Amino acid sequence: MGSKPKVTIHHIAEKLNITASTVSRALNDNPRISEVTKKAVLKAAKQLNYQPNNIAAALRNGRSYIIGIIVPTADRAFFASVVRGIEEIANKLNYKVIICQSYDNYEKEVQTIDALLSARVDGIIASIGKNTENFDHYKRPQEKGIPLVLFDRTTDALEVSQVVIDDYLGAYKVVEHLIQQGCRRIAHFTSPKKVSVFKERLRGYTDALRDHDIPYDEELVIKSNLQLEDGRESMQKLLELDLKPDAVFSASDYGAMGAMQVLKEKKIRIPEEIALAGFGNEPFTSFSDPALTTVDQFSLTMGRITAELFFEHFKAGDKKLVPQKTVLKPELIIRGSSLRNPSKKK
DSSP states (O other): OOOOOOOOHHHHHHHHTSOHHHHHHHHTTOTTSOHHHHHHHHHHHHHTTOOOOHHHHHHHHSOOOEEEEEESOTTSHHHHHHHHHHHHHHHHTTOEEEEEEOTTOHHHHHHHHHHHHHTTOSEEEEOOOTTOOOOGGGHHHHHTTOOEEEESSOOTTSOOEEEEEOHHHHHHHHHHHHHHTTOOSEEEEEOSSOOHHHHHHHHHHHHHHHHTTOOOOGGGEEESOOSHHHHHHHHHHHHTSSSOOSEEEESSHHHHHHHHHHHHHTTOOTTTTSEEEOSSOOGGGGTSSSOOBEEEOOHHHHHHHHHHHHHHHHHHTTSOOOOOEEEEOOEEEOOTTTOSOGGGOO
16 A cells, blocks of 8 residues: 655645645744634644654754754663753753664764754754764764764763763772772773773772772773673673682673672672672662662753753854863762671761
């Protein structure tokens, strides 16, 4: 069966015996059109199942009232919460969002940028994928005068505004806490990718060790994709060492949970023998046994601030705005997985 022809404003005009320009004005709530006509047009549009052509409208008006959001994956609580914060602000200003996933795939990310530009979005908000090292595709929106704001996973290679958490401070706080609990041989799960968040968390880890006169040991730093299975494999490697760690700080909660599974299977007591801490405050961290020490990134706040920054740029139009970097302060959430000494909780 062939698809039905698309209903246009001309079909509505024919049904009501008025001009197409009158229909267009009515649909756009033009004050020159009477309320009676507006109601009749809206009723006819609903009956005919009329769907507006957003691209055509964007070409006419210079605005689509749509923002493209690119996240590595939408099924993580962190990214879902950031999107919710963005959408809260956008909806108040009568903007809608298109959510796209890059799956940390560079080619997919490039294609997504092109697709959003073709869809005539009014701007793009993005978190860069782990595997992205060339950022030329992110320069295309800027070349077209379309606002671009980055959040969480960002890069200083682009002159754009960004909103991030202080990953360095969050990691430093975790390691300092573990040291206060009596840990001295602290392992770290990180990513081999050149993503800002993981580089900063690694830097926070190494600086905290240095500031407390604990030597950096390369064999205690395990690189992986930081997923649940990666955490399991990384923990297995650490347990094969002659001198095992007494704590593990993972740059993601998923890696920490994988490590916890292995430790429990091997009847290794947490935190008495090996303390654990993650990063991200994923919802499951408070339900594990023991509950996981982690870092809250204030994702909802990050989303709202990102959206506010985006609209500030959008309203500025052709005015040259200096890129802004907003850094949110993280919060260390101490739970049973690391708490050996309750008197030294912070």
